[in-house]
Amino acid sequence: MTIEAGPEVNADDPARTTPGTTHDDAQESAQGKGRYRERLSAAEAERDRLAGVVQAMQQREIDRLVEGEGLKPKALAAAGVDLADLLDDDGTVDVEKVQAAVGTARTELGIEEPGPRAPMAAPTQGRFGTDSGGSSDDSWTSAFGAGAGE
Incomplete structure (x- = not known):
């Protein structure tokens, strides 16, 4: 009985994955793994981008709440x-935690709470006349004077 030797097989050959696997099968398998790695990498990049978007939105909401309390957001930092x-x-912004942090920041940094604001007068309050150079009497006359209702 004679045993014939088959083709020489290299143990480091990536095509040798399982007995009976051809070189073409192993090559397709390697290409498939490469596609999966690419998809995984793309999914991880998208996940990281979206995590950054969520973090930016959280920070904007916190900044809005802090400014509503009369404090600059940098004071919290x-x-x-x-x-x-x-x-x-x-992962949602906790309003009570933000208010507590504002109080802590005021205490630690020695920032007093703002008191009620004094009302401000409108800059045009008490101003008479028109910008066109005519007097206010002309506008009343033209609107309600003789012949206006005819």
């Missing part, structure tokens, strides 16, 4: 408040 400290477990 100066007091050591982190964005993650102001979020709920589900």
